[in-house]
Amino acid sequence: MNEYTMRCVIRQHRTQNVHWMIPRPVNSLFTGRSELVQRIESTIRNNDQDTTKQKRLVITGIGGIGKSEMCLQVADLLRNDFWGVFWVDVHNPSTAKSDFLAISKKIGSAAESVAESVQALANTKDRWLLILDNADNPEVDYAAYIPSGNQGVVIITSRVPECSQYSTLPAETLEGLNKEHSTQLLLKAARRPKASWELCKKQTLAIVQLLASHTLALIQAGAYIAEGHCRLEEYASKYKQLRERLLKHYPKQQQSRYQHVYATFEASVTVLNDAGEVGQDALDLLGVLSMLHSSMLPLHVFADAWDGAKVALSAKDNETSAIDTTAALGEWHVSHLPRFIDGQADERDDYRLSKASALLVSLSLVTRHGSDERDGLSMHPLAHAWAKDRLQKRQQDEAWVRTGCLLALSWTQPEMWQMFEKQLQPDLKLHLQSFLSPSVQTIFQYGPLNMILPIFLKSGWALKTMREDKSLESMLAGIYEVFQIVPQNPSEEHMGIWDLAARNLEDMGHADQAAKLLEYVVKVRKNTLRETSPLLLHSQHTLATAYHTNGQIKEAVVLLEHVVKVRETTLAETHPDWLASQHMLAVAYWANGQTKEAIALLEHVVKVQETTLAETHPDRLASQHNLAAAYWANGQTKEAIALLEHVVKARETTLAETHPHRLVSQHELAHAYWANGQTKEAIALLEHVVKVQETTLAETHPDRLASQHNLAAAYWANGQTKEAVALLEHVVMVIQIILPPTHPDRKVSERNLAYMQSRAESRELVYLMKSLFLL
Template sequence: MTLRYGEGPEAALNRLRRKVKKTQSPAKRRAQTGNIHWIVAKTENKLFTGRAELIHRMQDAFHAGDVAMTQQTRLVITGLGGQGKSEVCIKFASVMREDFWGVFWVDVSNESTAHNGFMAIAKALRSPEKTIEELLLVLASTTKPWLLILDNADDPTLDYTAYFPRGKRGALIMTSRIAEYSKYSTVPSEALEGLDLTLSTRLLLKAAHVPKAAWPSQTKEAENVANLLGSHTLALIQAGAYIAGGHCRLDQYAERYRRHHKQLLQHHPNQRQSRYQNVITTFEASIHAMKTLKSKAGADALELLRIFSIVHHSILPRQLFYDAWVGAWAVSRQPHERLKIRDIKSLGSKHVSRLPSFLGQNLGRWDDRRIDDATDLLVSLSLMARHEIDGDIGWSMHPVVHTWAKDRLEHDQKKHAWIQTCCLCAFSLVNSTIWTVRETGWRPHVRSLVSPGAKELFLYEPPTFMLPLIVHCAWLLSAVREYKALQTLLDGIYRVIDISPWSLAEEYMPIWQLAATSSIVLRQSKLAIHLLEHITRIEATTLSDTDPQLLTSQYSLARAYNDNGQPESAIPLLINIINLYKTFSTHQDWLLESQIELNRCYTNTNRHHEAILLLEDIVRVRESATEPSAPHSLLRSQHALGVAYIAAGRVADAIDLLEHVVTIYESILEESHHDRLAAQNELARAYISDERFDEGVKILQRVEQVQKDTLEETDVCLVSTQYTLGTTYLERGQAEDAVRVLEQVVRMHEVIMNETQPERLSAMYGLARAYKNIGEVEKALGLMSRVVEVRKRTLREDDEVRLESERFLEHLVAGTVCG
C-alpha cells in the first residue's frame, strides 16, 4: 500500500486495517464478530446524502476488534439541531453493523427516555437489571465488541458521563448541540456543518421528489433555495416535502420562503438572532399550507401539532386516541353529571367538550379517518414521522420541530392545548393496560405533561374543573412508576388546595392513596404508615375481607412496617394476606410477593426456621412455573433459601444448593454480574461455616477484586463481600486484617444504611471483637454500647442475638473477655 503525502504512520495503519477488512468476505467478518443485538429504534433515512468522508473518519476511529479490550473509544458529534447528526450515526452503525456484537441506541434527551433506552437494552440482553447503573456494569464487563450511541445529549444541566460505561471496553458515540461536550471525545471530535452546495442541491431535489432525469434543468433553482436555507439539512428536507406535497413548484419556493421569513421576523423579532430561523421559516410555510386547505385535515393537523407539542417528541401511539374516545363515550352517557371539588375522581361532560374536535364532535362511533388524514398531512410535510409499534401505529417529531411547535404557542393556546392533551390522557385511563404494559414509552410523555407544575396548572381553569385532571395526572405518574415526580406533583396539590397528608380528610382519599404509594417507594416509612393505617381502617368498613383492593393496602402497610424496623407488626398482616390469596385462583403473583415480604420479616427477626419453610414453598412453586423469567426467578429463590440454610446452621444443605446456583450462574452470566457475585459470596460463607477456609477466602478475594473494578465503594454488594471477608479474618485469628476490612465496612454502612438494619449492627459487633483482640478495648466499648442500645429497641428480650450482644458488652465492661 502506497503512503499518502503527510499521512503519517498511524493514519496509514488505520487505512490499511480498513482495506484488510474490506478484502475479507462478509461471511468471514461475521464469523469473527457478527452482530447479535441491534437495538436501534430509528431506520436509515432514504434521503441521506453525502458525509462519506466523515463516515470514513469514523471507521478509522472505531475498530471493534481493537477497542473491545484495550481502550474505550468515544466520539462526540456536535452541531445545530437538524444538521443530520443522528442520521450520520444511523448510517455509520448500518455500515459497521457486523463489526459489533451489539449496537445499542439510547435517546438521552431527558432522564426518562434515557432510562427507557437502557432498559430496552437490558430486555434484549435478557438481563434482570433494573437500573441504568446496573446495565452499564454489564456492558463494562462484556468482552464482546459493542457500540453505544447516546443521541440528543442537549441538556446542559445533565451529566452525560453518568451514561458512559466504565473501563476500557467498547465504543461510544454521543451527539449534541453543545460544542463544549466535544471534550468527552477520546478521538478527534466532529463538528457537523451544512452540506456543500452540490450535496445540498441533490438532497433538496430528492426530498422534492424531482425525477432524476429533470435534475439538470432544475439545478439552478435548487441551488438558489439551498443558499436561502443556509444548506441546513432539516430545512432542505422540509422545503422538499412542501414542494413534493404540491403546495408550490420548486421555482416558486424562494419567493414563498422570503414572504414567510419576513412575516416570521415581524411577529417574532427575537428570531433575528436565532441560528434556526431558516428551518423555522420552512416550518411556518407548512403552517400556512395547512391553514389554506379547504378540508378538515388542515385544521385537524394544526390541532394535533399543538397536542404533540405538549407531550414528548418520542413516539405517541394511536391507541391513546381510541381509548380516550371510549372513556369519553362512557362519560357522555351521563349528561346530568355535575362536578364538585370533592368528587376529585370524576371526569364529566365539561371535560368531554375539551377533547380535540376530531374526537369530541363524533362520540357516536369510532372513526379514525380524520386522525389518519391529519397525521398523513403532517408526515407529508416532514413535521412528523410515522412508526409501526407492536401492531399499532404511532407518530414522533424531530426535536427541532417539537421545540418550534411548543415555542410558537401563545399563553392561551398553550393552556387550551394542555387541557386537550390532559383530557385525552385522562379519558384513556379506561384502558390502564396501555399505561402499564408500555410504561417505559409513556414516561417521557407524562413527565412533559406535568412539567408546568400544580401551581401553574390550577390557574388554567377553576379548581372544580382542574382538580380531577391533575389527580389523573398523578395516577398517570403512578402507572408509569415516576414516583419522585408524583411526590412533587402531590406536594403542589397540597399547597394549592391547602391540605396536608398528616391531617387526613376522607373526601381526598384518592390523593392519600397516591401519597401512600409514593411514600412506600421513596422509603418515607413513617408517612406511609400514617396514611395506610387510615386507608385500611376506612376500607375495612366498606370492603369485604377478600377484596383485592383491601389486601393490596394491607400488603403496602406491612411493607411500610418492615421498612420502618417494625417487622413484628407486619408479620400477622402478611400471614393473613397469604392465607387469603391461597384461596384465590388468580392473583398468584401477589401471593409470591407477599411470601417474599414475609420472608424479609422473618430474616429481620432471626426466625430462620419459618423463613426456610416459606422459601422452600416458594421454590416449589417456581420450579413448576413455565414463564420465560421463571429460571432466573427460581435461581434467586434457591439463592435466598441457601442463605436461610446458612443462618439456620444447615451448612451442608446450603453448600449443595449454592454450588448448584453458582454453577448455573457461571455458565449464563458475566463474571461481574451482581447475581453471580452474590451467589459466590454466599457459597464462600457456607464453606467458611464448614471450616473450609481456604476455599472460602479464595472465592471472596476474587469476588472482591471484580467488584472493586466495577462498583463504587459504597455499593452494598461490595460491602457485603468485604464484611464476609473481614469476619473470616477474625475467625482465623487475623485480627489486624479484620480491623482493616471491617472499619471500611462500618464506614460504608454509615453512608448507605440506617442504624437499625441487622447487617450494620453485625458489622459493628464484628469490628468491636476485632478491636478487643488487638487491645483497643475503648473503641470496642463505644461500638458495642451503640449496638446494644439499638437491639434493645428492635428485638425481643429473649432474642439470642440481642442477648449475645448484651453479654459481650458486659464482659467488655468487666474486662473479662477472653478473646
C-alpha cells in the same frame, strides 16, 4: 460509445451557459456535505445511465436543513454543463407561475401559463437544468411542473418523503451535519477566527447538541453571537430562557428563504389549515406532542387511552369513585381527549389518528418509527420547540389538559410499559419530565382542581413505577401546598393522595411514616367498605408491605394471612392480586424465619405465573427473585444462584441500569456468590451496585447503606482490609445519625465494624510477614 453518448460529449464540448436564472449566489457559510455534492455532481454528469429516461433527483429533508443551499452548490458546479440553469419556487401556485413565465420570456417563448412554459422548456433542444424548490405540499401533484423529454435534468427539493417517487436517480435524504461540520458552521457564522476554534470546542459542542445540528439554526445562533447579543459560552443558557427570540433571529446578509427556523415550520401550517378535519386533527396531535418530549412517543398510548376511557366510563358508579373521588378518572377526562380519539365510541377507530400522523410525517414535522414495540412518532428538537412556542397561553393550557387526559387514561392499561420497560422507560421519563415541567401550582390553574388532580395522581403512579422517587416527592409537595394538607395530619377527602404518598415515603426510606399513613387509610376504608372490597384489600396489602419494610414482621404476617384468606374466596387462582398477596406473605414468612412455608408458597406462585405471565413480566421476575432469596436462606445455594442469574439476565434486558429492581437482584446475586465462595464475582457485582446507587439514592437511603455494608463484608472476606474498614466506618457514621442506638441494623453494623477494627492491624501484619517470606 453509442450515438446518443457521442452527441452528449460533443454538446458538452461546445456548451456555454447562456441562461443563469438562480435567485442568489452560493452561501459562503456552506459547510460539509462535500461527499454528497460530489455524488450528485457525478450522477448528473454520468452518461452511462439509461439514455431514454430524464435524469431527475429528489432531495428531501426537514425545513431549514439545507436543501436549497445544496442545490445552489450543485448548480454552481454544473453551470457550464448546461445552456440554461433555471430555478422555480413551487411552494405555492402563484410563485411557480411567476417563475415559469420568467423562464419562458428568457428563452424567447410567448407562454402565458405554467403548462405552456413547461412545454416550451421541453421543446428546447439545448441542455438545461431545472431546480424545483420547496415542493412541500403533499396534496400537490408536482409532475405538472416537470418538462417531458430527456434533454434536461430536474432537481426537486421537498420536505415530503413521498416526493422521492419523482426521482429517476437514487433520491437523497438530507440529515443534520455531523458534529465536526456543525461546529465549523457555527463558528464561521459567529465569525470566530479559525485559530480559536479548538479553544471553544466544548461550548460549541453544547450549542450543536442543543440545536440538534440543524443547519439554519446553527447559522442563526452564529449570527446572534457575531452581532454581540451574547458570548459563545452564554448562548446555551440564554437559549433555555429566550428560545423563541433566538430561533427567530436571523443574519442580515446571506439569508435563507425563510430567514429564521420557526418560519420554515410555520410554512406548513397553511397546508394544515387547508386540509379540513385531518388538518385540525394534525394540529391537535402537534399540540399533544409539543407538551411532551421530542423523543419517540409510542402509538400504543393512543390505543391504551381509548381502552382507559372505557374503563373510566364503566367505573363511574362503583365504590372506588364513590369513596376516593380524588383519584377517579371520569367523563370529564374522556371528553377532554384529543378530538381524533372518540372515547364514547363502541369500537376503537384509529383512522383519524393515522391520517393526522401521516399528514405531519408528509410535511417532515414528525418522524414515524416502525418496529413492533417502538411504533411511534418523534420530532426534531427544533420543530418540537416551534410546535410549543407557536401556541398562545390559552392554547398551551388546553393542549396540556388534552395530553394529561391522554396519558392518565393510557396508564389505566400499564402492561405495554411494563413489558418493554427498558426500551420505553427512557422515552417515558423524558415525556413525563416535559409534561410536568410547569410548577404544580401553575398546572392546577389549567382546569378544575378536582379534574386536574387525578391527572397528577396517575402521573405520580407512573413516576413510582419508574422509581423516580425524588421527582414524585417534589410533585407531592406541590400538591400538599395547593390543597394545604400534610401527610402527618391526613383527611378522609384526600385518600387517593395518601395512597401514593405512603408508597413514596416507603421508597424514600421512611417506612415508619408510610406505615402510620397507611394505618389511617386502612382504618377509614374499613369503616366505609365491605371486607371483600378490592380497594380495602389493596390498602391492607400495601400496609402489610410497609410493616415488612419497617421491620414489623409479625404485624405483616397477620395482615397478609387475612388478605390471602379473603382473596381466596373471591378471586381465581391465577388472578394477579391473589398471587401478589401470596407472594408478599411468603416474603413475610421468610423474614419471620418460616423458611419452609415461604419456599412452598413462592414455588406455588412461580408455578402459576409461569403459565400465565411472559418470561420477562415484572411480577413473575419478582416472585422468582424472592424464591431465590428463600433458597439461599435455606442453604440451597446452587438453586438460588441459578434462579438469580436468570432474573438478573432478564431484568438487564427489560429495566434501565439504575432501576432499583434490577439493582436489588444484582445485590442478591452478589450475596449468593459470596456465600458460595465466589468472592471476586460478588465484589465486582456489589461495586457496580454501589456505584450506581451513589448516583441515584440519598446517602442515608437504607438500600444504599445495605449495599455498602455487604461490599465491606466482601472486601473483608477477600483480604482487602483497608477498603473494608473504611467503607464500613462510613456506613456506621451514617447509620448513627439516622437510627436510634437500639435499632437492630445499627447494632449489627457497629458490631461488625468493631470486629474488623480489632483484627485489622494483626491481619495486615500477617499479610506483611507472608509477603516478606515470599520475597
